[in-house]
Structures are given as structure tokens and as C-alpha cells.
Amino acid sequence: MKVCVLLRLVPDLVEELEISENEVVPFQYIPNERDEHAIEEAIVLKEKLKDVTLDVVGIADPDSADEIDEGLGFAAAKGADKLYKVILNRQTFSRVEIAKALADFLNDRGYSLILTGVQAIDSFAGSLGGALARFLNLPYIGGAVELNLNEKLYVKKELEGGISAEYRLPLPAVVGVLSAERPLSFVPFTKLRQAMKRAEIEEVELEVPKISGVELVRYETPPEPDVLMLEGDVEEVADRIVEVLRDISVI
Amino acid sequence: MKVLVVGETVNGEVQNITYELVSCAKKLGDYVTLIMSDADVSSIDGRVIKVNAGEPNPVYYKIVERVIELEKPDLIVFGNTSIGVDLSSQLSTNFPIATRVYNVKSSKNLKEVEVRSMAYGGKVVVVLKLRLPAIVVINAGSYDAGEGMGKASVEELELKYFDIDDVEFLRYIKPEVEDVDISKADVVVSVGRGIGDEANIELAEKLANLLDGVVAGSRPIVDQGWLPKTRQVGKSGKTVTGKLYIALGISGATEHTEGIKAKNVIAVNTDKSAPIFRISRFGAIADVTELLPVLIDKIREIREK
Ligand SMILES: Cc1cc2nc3c(=O)[nH]c(=O)nc-3n(C[C@H](O)[C@H](O)[C@H](O)COP(=O)(O)OP(=O)(O)OC[C@H]3O[C@@H](n4cnc5c(N)ncnc54)[C@H](O)[C@@H]3O)c2cc1C
Ligand SMILES: Nc1ncnc2c1ncn2[C@@H]1O[C@H](COP(=O)(O)O)[C@@H](O)[C@H]1O
Numbered sequence: 441m442k443v444c445v446l447l448r449l450v451p452d453l454v455e456e457l458e459i460s461e462n463e464v465v466p467f468q469y470i471p472n473e474r475d476e477h478a479i480e481e482a483i484v485l486k487e488k489l490k491d492v493t494l495d496v497v498g499i500a501d502p503d504s505a506d507e508i509d510e511g512l513g514f515a516a517a518k519g520a521d522k523l524y525k526v527i528l529n530r531q532t533f534s535r536v537e538i539a540k541a542l543a544d545f546l547n548d549r550g551y552s553l554i555l556t557g558v559q560a561i562d563s564f565a566g567s568l569g570g571a572l573a574r575f576l577n578l579p580y581i582g583g584a585v586e587l588n589l590n591e592k593l594y595v596k597k598e599l600e601g602g603i604s605a606e607y608r609l610p611l612p613a614v615v616g617v618l619s620a621e622r623p624l625s626f627v628p629f630t631k632l633r634q635a636m637k638r639a640e641i642e643e644v645e646l647e648v649p650k651i652s653g654v655e656l657v658r659y660e661t662p663p664e665p666d667v668l669m670l671e672g673d674v675e676e677v678a679d680r681i682v683e684v685l686r687d688i689s690v691i
Numbered sequence: 692m693k694v695l696v697v698g699e700t701v702n703g704e705v706q707n708i709t710y711e712l713v714s715c716a717k718k719l720g721d722y723v724t725l726i727m728s729d730a731d732v733s734s735i736d737g738r739v740i741k742v743n744a745g746e747p748n749p750v751y752y753k754i755v756e757r758v759i760e761l762e763k764p765d766l767i768v769f770g771n772t773s774i775g776v777d778l779s780s781q782l783s784t785n786f787p788i789a790t791r792v793y794n795v796k797s798s799k800n801l802k803e804v805e806v807r808s809m810a811y812g813g814k815v816v817v818v819l820k821l822r823l824p825a826i827v828v829i830n831a832g833s834y835d836a837g838e839g840m841g842k843a844s845v846e847e848l849e850l851k852y853f854d855i856d857d858v859e860f861l862r863y864i865k866p867e868v869e870d871v872d873i874s875k876a877d878v879v880v881s882v883g884r885g886i887g888d889e890a891n892i893e894l895a896e897k898l899a900n901l902l903d904g905v906v907a908g909s910r911p912i913v914d915q916g917w918l919p920k921t922r923q924v925g926k927s928g929k930t931v932t933g934k935l936y937i938a939l940g941i942s943g944a945t946e947h948t949e950g951i952k953a954k955n956v957i958a959v960n961t962d963k964s965a966p967i968f969r970i971s972r973f974g975a976i977a978d979v980t981e982l983l984p985v986l987i988d989k990i991r992e993i994r995e996k
Pocket of ligand 2: 446448472474475538555556557558560561566568569
């Protein structure tokens, strides 16, 4: 069975973002956390089923194309069999446009299961998984936290407030992964280096179609928070927190 | 403008987000709510179309599609929930879509609508224009649920010759049995990725003990197995409602802050632009691993007196 996972880089939000009216420029990129979970879950499936081959498709814009290599290296070190690097010919915030481009690439490659992460942190115009499934004419389910295969695919999907539900669907299908069923496995640096040396990455360029209907008016910085800042060095901050705890009668 | 609200039910109960969506729709014009189960819908304000399909299912996008054909809305609103995202994303190949929306500006002009969306973990506001008919996916907590409650006028709709068997709902899986219920605790000490190391969870536990509180955490902490799932605060975890929530090294993504309804929030973070400060009453820019030992000593001294 052929499984494919999409991997993408997103802005590292722990670092500063440069926000102007028509652009958000990150300081650096990191692999999308949900995609890392999708890769982990694919590895779990591989372990459960044995006959799985896993392709990981790294997706990048022309100007961040090199940075995806390390992410693909991690995937290889964890057990991915084949690596692709898809370079989109233009940047877009529209997930529907990305979905259309990817559908053209993924169609007819014989994947039984296509995994994406759910909701990248920088998304605001659509969610990729469902749109991709529609363009490929496949069933879709998102919010997956556990996958099992027994002729059909069994998906544990998280709803809200700690409640989950189990669903069954036929393959091929597209599934949006929220978290893997186990913590992300750790890849030591030496193993990553070996994997990156060994890895062959097939490069593909994709044209992103224009689908109209959503227009960016502007980006804005959110308003300053209305919060009382407890300033000072660690000693002073601790004292002020103690004061607050007293004021609200916690101590 | 005519709005179609796609309501949500779980286990035969209308979810709070449905009322929030109705409250949003009310501000925009005419509206009708679609419910796809046999739930008691009597307290949804306004017209309700009921299609008794069953438990929540991503394949019901086909039902929504049918109802759109019948009702011809200008705007279709979904909740930014697990099922809301499944449904809306599968319809986005046919309609312009905005997600993570917290504000929809009403418009007399039936050509387009302006929406505001909170992206980048709460660090950027995005203003978008959508050509109508369009889809908006609204964050929980953006509108007042109370305003969406009232009296329903229900119409049952039967969809004949309708095939929706791709995805089957099998069963609900209830949350694990818990040692403590963080949603009922008065004081919650919560840790995020900024805690750095599993060993530091112990510091949070010490602080919680001194304050007669409990330890909770953000999703990455639970995903890594540092805390059990029952301790997760947020959209897919629990909502805390007590007197105090202390957020240690938590960025404050909307998926997390949806679960914070405590009276007082104290946030400690090294990043002065962390969105968590926006929902906090008190904030401090500090390294939690440096602050915690000092704070714990000070409180212990007071306690021992
Ligand atoms: C469908 C869906 C559902 C989700 N449900 C939930 C949910 O229920 N609950 C939830 O929490 N998340 C949920 N998430 C994930 C959510 O989007 C965020 O990714 C998550 O809340 C981030 O957790 P965090 O703040 O601990 O980590 P990060 O975002 O990585 O933030 C770490 C913070 O720590 C600060 N920091 C770093 N070092 C230090 C230090 N030494 N001292 C002080 N501060 C430091 C950083 O500045 C940063 O602000 C969900 C996501 C999706 C897509
Ligand atoms: N260029 C891209 N833009 C957005 N999402 C992408 C892109 N390429 C791949 N994705 C995948 O889409 C998933 C879901 O993100 P979202 O767009 O929020 O639905 C991500 O986790 C990635 O796997």
C-alpha cells in the first residue's frame, strides 16, 4: 500500500514576525507541527502493517525551497521511502489554489492514503485537506489522532471538549492528522546527517492556478493587550506575583 | 443578505457554537439554521431546517450542498470546529472561503463581504474580502451564544435517493477517566512548550501544591506525553473556569485560549508579543525556569509562617 504525507514549512512564531499591510515576513521557518505528526502516524502505520511504502512530499515556495531539505531528511531518518520536493511557482495564501495544484500532482500516483496536517498556523483562507479530497474525488476526514487499517480505514477523530469518535472509510482517502497516536520520535543528529547524505530528493515544479473570490485587504498587528505588566528582575516579578495572589485571595 | 448557519450537534445535543453562529447570522440579515441530526432544536432562534442524518460526519457536506441549492444563501457560516472544518473545506472548491474568522462586517451590497481572521497563532489579524456567495468559518467565542437562543420554527427535510455512505460513524469515545477534573479546579497552573523540559513539570506541580491547585498544559505538552490528555486546556481539551489560571510558557494560540474562562489569568512568557497577554489580567516577561524556583520559595515561606 502506498501512503503519501505532505510536509510544509511554516513561520516560527516564537520569533518576531514583520507585519506590514501586504506582507507577513517571518524570521525563520520550521516544519509544520501537524505535518510532523502526520509523518509520525504514517510511520506508526508502517510498523503496524509492514507492507506500506511511504512517500513524503515536501512543498515549498521558490524562495524557501532549500530549507525543506532538512525536514525531508528527518522524514527519511524516521523511515520514509521516497522523497519529493514540490516547488510551487508562486506564493498564495489560498488553500484551494494549493489544493488544485497538488491534486494535479498526486492524481494517478496510486496512493491509497494521503495524509496532511490539519490547520497550519498561517492559514486563513481555507483548509487544504478537504479541498484536496474534493479535487481528487476522494473521501475526507480531519482531526485524526489514531489510524488503523483492517480492509477499511478506522479513524479516531477528535471532536471538542475531550470527546472523540470513531469512523470507518474506504480507501483511497485523504486524512487530516491533528496528532499522532504517540509522541514524535526523536532523531539524533548523526542519524539525520546519514539520512540526508543517503536521501535522493526528486524535484518537481508545479503551477499554482488562480481561483478568484478571496482578496486580501490588509494584514494588521492586533491591538495592544489590556494587561497589567509585572515588571522587574526575577526577584521583583516573583514578589509582584505574590502580591497579586494575595489580592485575589489565593494565598 | 441571507445566511445559512450550519449547526452542530454531538450525541443528540445542540452544541454551543450553533447559538454563536446564529447570533452572528442575526447581525447580518435573514438566516436559517441547518441541523443534521435528530437533536432537540427548540431553543435555536429562528427558522431551522432539520435533516435527520445522524451523528456528525464529514460526508454530510453533501447535505449542506443540497440545502445550499434549495435556500440559495449569500453566506454560509460554519464553526471552526473539528466537524465544521471538515465540512467547510470540502465545499471550498465551489465557494470563496475564509477561516479562523472572528468578525463579519454586515454589507448591504450582495456582491462581497469583509471579514477579519486571527491567524499566525493570534499574532496577525487578516482582513479579507470574499465574493458572495461565500463560506466563513467562525472561531468559538467570537459571538454571544445567548443572542442565538430563542424559539425555533422547525421544518423537517427529507432527502430522497441520497447516498452518503463513504464515511461511516461508528461510535463516540468518551474521555479517559481522570484523576482530577481541571475544569472544576479553582486554581490551575498550566505549562506550555516554554517549560522546556519534562523535568520542569515538577516545578509546576510544586507551585500547584502550594496554591491548592492542579497542573494542566497545552496540547504540545500532552502530545509529548508529559501530561495526560485529561489535563489539556483548549478547544479539543477542557475549559477551565476557576478563580485563577497561571499560564507558564504558553503562547496563547486561539485553540488554547478557547479553553480559558478563569476569572484571573497570570501569564509568564519570554516573548513580549505573545498573544496570551491579550487574554491576561496580569503578565510578566520572564523565563519560567528561572522564575518558578524563586516564586515557589517565596510562597513556601509565606505558607510556613
Ligand atoms: C484542530 C486543533 C486543535 C487544537 N487544540 C488545542 C488544544 O485543545 N489545546 C492547546 O493548547 N492547543 C491546541 N492546538 C494547538 C495550538 O494551535 C498551539 O499549537 C498550541 O496551543 C501551542 O502550545 P504552546 O503555547 O505550549 O507552544 P508554543 O506555541 O510553542 O509556545 C511556547 C511559548 O513559550 C514561550 N517560551 C519559550 N521559552 C520560554 C521560557 N523559558 N520561559 C517563558 N516562556 C518561554 C515562547 O515565547 C512561546 O510563546 C490545536 C491545534 C489544532 C490545529
Ligand atoms: N503551500 C501550502 N500551503 C498550505 N498548506 C499546505 C501547503 N502545502 C501543503 N500544505 C498542507 O496543508 C496542511 C493543512 O494546512 P491548512 O492549509 O491549514 O489546511 C498542512 O499541514 C500541509 O500538510
